[in-house]
Amino acid sequence: xxxxxxxxxxxxxxxxxxxxxxxxxxxxxxxxxxxxxxxxxxxxxxxxxxxxxxxxxxxxxxxxxxxxxxxxxxxxxxxxxxxxxxxxxxxxxxxxxxxxxxxxxxxxxxxxxxxxxxxxxxxxxxxxxxxxxxxxxxxxxxxxxxxxxxxxxxxxxxxxxxxxxxxxxxxxxxxxxxxxxxxxxxxxxxxxxxxxxxxxxxxxxxxxxxxxxxxxxxxxxxxxxxxxxxxxxxxxxxxxxxxxxxxxxxxxxxxxxxxxxxxxxxxxxxxxxxxxxxxxxxxxxxxxxxxxxxxxxxxxxxxxxxxxxxxxxxxxxxxxxxxxxxxxxxxxxxxxxxxxxxxxxxxxxxxxxxxxxxxxxxxxxxxxxxxxxxxxxxxxxxxxxxxxxxxxxxxxxxxxxxxxxxxxxxxxxxxx
Amino acid sequence: xxxxxxxxxxxxxxxxxxxxxxxxxxxxxxxxxxxxxxxxxxxxxxxxxxxxxxxxxxxxxxxxxxxxxxxxxxxxxxxxxxxxxxxxxxxxxxxxxxxxxxxxxxxxxxxxxxxxxxxxxxxxxxxxxxxxxxxxxxxxxxxxxxxxxxxxxxxxxxxxxxxxxxxxxxxxxxxxxxxxxxxxxxxxxxxxxxxxxxxxxxxxxxxxxxxxxxxxxxxxxxxxxxxxxxxxxxxxxxxxxxxxxxxxxxxxxxxxxxxxxxxxxxxxxxxxxxxxxxxxxxxxxxxxxxxxxxxxxxxxxxxxxxxxxxxxxxxxxxxxxxxxxxxxxxxxxxxxxxxxxxxxxxxxxxxxxxxxxxxxxxxxxxxxxxxxxxxxxxxxxxxxxxxxxxxxxxxxxxxxxxxxxxxxxxxxxxxx
Numbered sequence: 001x002x003x004x005x006x007x008x009x010x011x012x013x014x015x016x017x018x019x020x021x022x023x024x025x026x027x028x029x030x031x032x033x034x035x036x037x038x039x040x041x042x043x044x045x046x047x048x049x050x051x052x053x054x055x056x057x058x059x060x061x062x063x064x065x066x067x068x069x070x071x072x073x074x075x076x077x078x079x080x081x082x083x084x085x086x087x088x089x090x091x092x093x094x095x096x097x098x099x100x101x102x103x104x105x106x107x108x109x110x111x112x113x114x115x116x117x118x119x120x121x122x123x124x125x126x127x128x129x130x131x132x133x134x135x136x137x138x139x140x141x142x143x144x145x146x147x148x149x150x151x152x153x154x155x156x157x158x159x160x161x162x163x164x165x166x167x168x169x170x171x172x173x174x175x176x177x178x179x180x181x182x183x184x185x186x187x188x189x190x191x192x193x194x195x196x197x198x199x200x201x202x203x204x205x206x207x208x209x210x211x212x213x214x215x216x217x218x219x220x221x222x223x224x225x226x227x228x229x230x231x232x233x234x235x236x237x238x239x240x241x242x243x244x245x246x247x248x249x250x251x252x253x254x255x256x257x258x259x260x261x262x263x264x265x266x267x268x269x270x271x272x273x274x275x276x277x278x279x280x281x282x283x284x285x286x287x288x289x290x291x292x293x294x295x296x297x298x299x300x301x302x303x304x305x306x307x308x309x310x311x312x313x314x315x316x317x318x319x320x321x322x323x324x325x326x327x328x329x330x331x332x333x334x335x336x337x338x339x340x341x342x343x344x345x346x347x348x349x350x351x352x353x354x355x356x357x358x359x360x361x362x363x364x365x366x367x368x369x370x371x372x373x374x375x376x377x378x379x380x381x382x383x384x385x386x387x388x389x390x391x392x393x394x395x396x397x398x399x400x401x402x403x404x405x406x407x408x409x410x411x412x413x414x415x416x
Numbered sequence: 417x418x419x420x421x422x423x424x425x426x427x428x429x430x431x432x433x434x435x436x437x438x439x440x441x442x443x444x445x446x447x448x449x450x451x452x453x454x455x456x457x458x459x460x461x462x463x464x465x466x467x468x469x470x471x472x473x474x475x476x477x478x479x480x481x482x483x484x485x486x487x488x489x490x491x492x493x494x495x496x497x498x499x500x501x502x503x504x505x506x507x508x509x510x511x512x513x514x515x516x517x518x519x520x521x522x523x524x525x526x527x528x529x530x531x532x533x534x535x536x537x538x539x540x541x542x543x544x545x546x547x548x549x550x551x552x553x554x555x556x557x558x559x560x561x562x563x564x565x566x567x568x569x570x571x572x573x574x575x576x577x578x579x580x581x582x583x584x585x586x587x588x589x590x591x592x593x594x595x596x597x598x599x600x601x602x603x604x605x606x607x608x609x610x611x612x613x614x615x616x617x618x619x620x621x622x623x624x625x626x627x628x629x630x631x632x633x634x635x636x637x638x639x640x641x642x643x644x645x646x647x648x649x650x651x652x653x654x655x656x657x658x659x660x661x662x663x664x665x666x667x668x669x670x671x672x673x674x675x676x677x678x679x680x681x682x683x684x685x686x687x688x689x690x691x692x693x694x695x696x697x698x699x700x701x702x703x704x705x706x707x708x709x710x711x712x713x714x715x716x717x718x719x720x721x722x723x724x725x726x727x728x729x730x731x732x733x734x735x736x737x738x739x740x741x742x743x744x745x746x747x748x749x750x751x752x753x754x755x756x757x758x759x760x761x762x763x764x765x766x767x768x769x770x771x772x773x774x775x776x777x778x779x780x781x782x783x784x785x786x787x788x789x790x791x792x793x794x795x796x797x798x799x800x801x802x803x804x805x806x807x808x809x810x811x812x813x814x815x816x817x818x819x820x821x822x823x824x825x826x827x828x829x830x831x832x
């Protein structure tokens with residue numbers, strides 16, 4: 001099917017989705033969850049095809065793991081849909097309402113975005129999550145998954161479309177672009193008039209390509225070069241506990257710490273113990289000169305300028321000793337991707353200063369950056385973590401997939 | 417100065433602006449208003465140069481009028497800044513705050529956008545308004561005005577920068593791109609990392625160029641193909657009053673009506689009187705076949721398909737008789753630019769249906785579309801009217817120039 005036809009169908013289906021009642025949406029979500037389980041065999045067969053192709057092409061093991069489905073993961077997808085059914089419906093809420101001097105009553109009403117485009121890599125679970133979140137927020141969704149997962153995605157989307165049809169809903173509320181070429185992705189990025197927002201989910205390269213080539217509004221997600229700053233007055237034991245959690249609890253995700261900054265005043269008491277704890281967890285430590293000086297005898301390799309800007313997504317961390325909190329804030333302003341940063345401090349003044357002056361989506365005092373997550377923040381599920389300032393910032397739940405419109409009630413008012 | 421240098425300076429100044437207190441911002445706004453009046457002569461001299469050049473180039477009279485300044489208009493600009501000083505400061509407000517199951521306290525704090533870019537045409541008053549609104553919302557602004565107004569803009573921006581300097585503020589909170597070439601505008605549209613949002617203000621061509629070429633996030637503003645729909649049960653007299661107001665009170669603006677839809681049931685009683693009233697106001701009526709049939713004897717010219725999609729910004733209106741409210745809503749979905757639409761009805765059911773199903777920034781019941789305006793909506797001043805769904809929709813006041821960040825307070829929490 002050509003891209004314009006997909007766009008037209010999505011636009012039409014978005015009109016349908018926008019007018020679905022909460023009950024209708026929840027009924028469809030529950031039916032889709034049930035259908036995923038009932039069709040697990042055919043989904044697994046399709047997934048096996050993808051895996052076979054991926055293996056033949058020499059896909060690395062961690063990516064194979066992301067691509068692979070089993071019965072338990074399909075149950076996880078179904079549970080995700082049921083959870084979304086349990087979230088409250090954001091559509092129709094009146095955000096503000098007031099009476100103007102003209103006597104008009106003006107309300108700001110929450111409405112769906114319309115058509116949401118999602119461009120992602122080879123993770124079939126995103127197919128299911130995106131469908132659920134877009135449906136619950138009254139949107140139609142156009143999915144463009146990675147070519148490696150095309151058979152799995154097609155099987156999953158077929159289940160959703162069949163379920164929609166069986167309940168009398170417009171099946172085009174979810175469409176998969178089956179053409180896995182770059183040209184199809186490029187076309188999706190230019191579908192102004194059909195697509196209201198495009199959300200890329202994946203690595204830095206994918207996100208950059210979408211931001212640079214899209215004329216449709218984009219929400220930039222996810223790259224996280226997250227910092228932990230140990231202040232003069234930090235509780236050393238707490239600092240080490242948070243550092244180890246932020247770096248090693250799940251190093252491959254965007255809210256994991258990638259860089260440690262330590263105030264000169266805390267450096268001698270903090271660094272040797274912290275580096276020892278990192279090394280015990282098999283973390284490679286890349287330190288500045290001062291770090292190496294303080295940690296003599298411990299396995300610290302020299303950090304180069306580039307290290308401070310890296311999102312390793314691995315058991316590696318850069319470490320720098322800074323003069324004070326001002327230098328820490330300036331360093332973060334220069335190298336951070338604006339995702340999540342934490343200060344460990346016992347100082348009221350410095351906690352206030354750090355939260356005020358650090359310009360990132362999530363700024364922590366005495367907690368691990370790993371909490372930047374839709375589920376942890378109470379949104380139930382997330383469509384991604386925005387690192388831009390327009391529209392949504394930080395973990396994006398259902399509300400991030402909505403817009404508002406002004407509804408104005410008069411009794412004949414004209415403008416003088 | 418090269419564009420990267422402008423970007424770097426703006427980014428640095430945005431850090432300064434973000435930390436200005438409300439009092440500091442208001443003091444600067446009031447001083448800038450005073451300085452505009454004190455330097456009125458030099459601004460008028462600069463404006464005279466622009467006008468001379470524009471006249472020699474044969475600029476049409478309405479555009480000359482938009483470009484021209486006089487003492488009264490400079491007073492208007494100064495008053496605008498004082499009004500902005502009187503608005504409440506959006507920065508620092510905590511939008512939501514809650515305690516998570518982990519014991520973390522999470523707040524969503526309103527923060528400035530950072531660096532705002534404004535691309536506009538030859539209206540020097542936009543220079544002053546944009547400076548005031550961006551400053552009050554804690555942002556640095558980069559202005560790219562039309563080449564026709566370059567001397568006026570330079571004079572105005574010099575006044576603001578000098579005022580900032582005299583108060584010890586970073587003058588780069590407002591910068592004018594003095595290079596009026598297309599290349600400079602194109603460079604501004606690609607300044608990701610320096611510019612957080614770009615707002616085009618002007619005609620459809622300018623807006624389209626920015627949307628298509630910008631990699632920086634854009635807020636699309638202003639094109640308005642606004643509709644008035646006369647429902648079966650409309651109060652005829654009210655309908656005519658609102659129609660005439662929406663079409664003729666100020667036809668050159670984006671919230672003026674451009675198209676009239678009339679339900680078949682109301683057509684015979686409404687159209688002859690309405691068309692007569694339009695003609696008396698010198699409006700050219702372009703009607704469908706049925707309109708011409710009903711208005712025999714009145715000067716109605718035939719409308720072609722294209723007329724329904726036009727934003728005339730002039731004393732012209734397209735008129736179409738539709739079967740019923742469903743056809744009216746479908747017509748609006750096809751031809752509208754998503755700005756403002758009104759239904760005139762006495763039916764509770766149809767009022768509810770129209771406000772629910774019409775997908776535009778402002779949807780009216782029994783009032784003129786001319787009210788879609790930041791001042792009328794109580795925002796004090798506006799930076800434009802957004803016709804996109806991402807981030808801001810409808811009239812944009814100070815809050816549209818802000819973002820949020822999550823601020824999280826813990827006492828040692830780590831993720832399990």
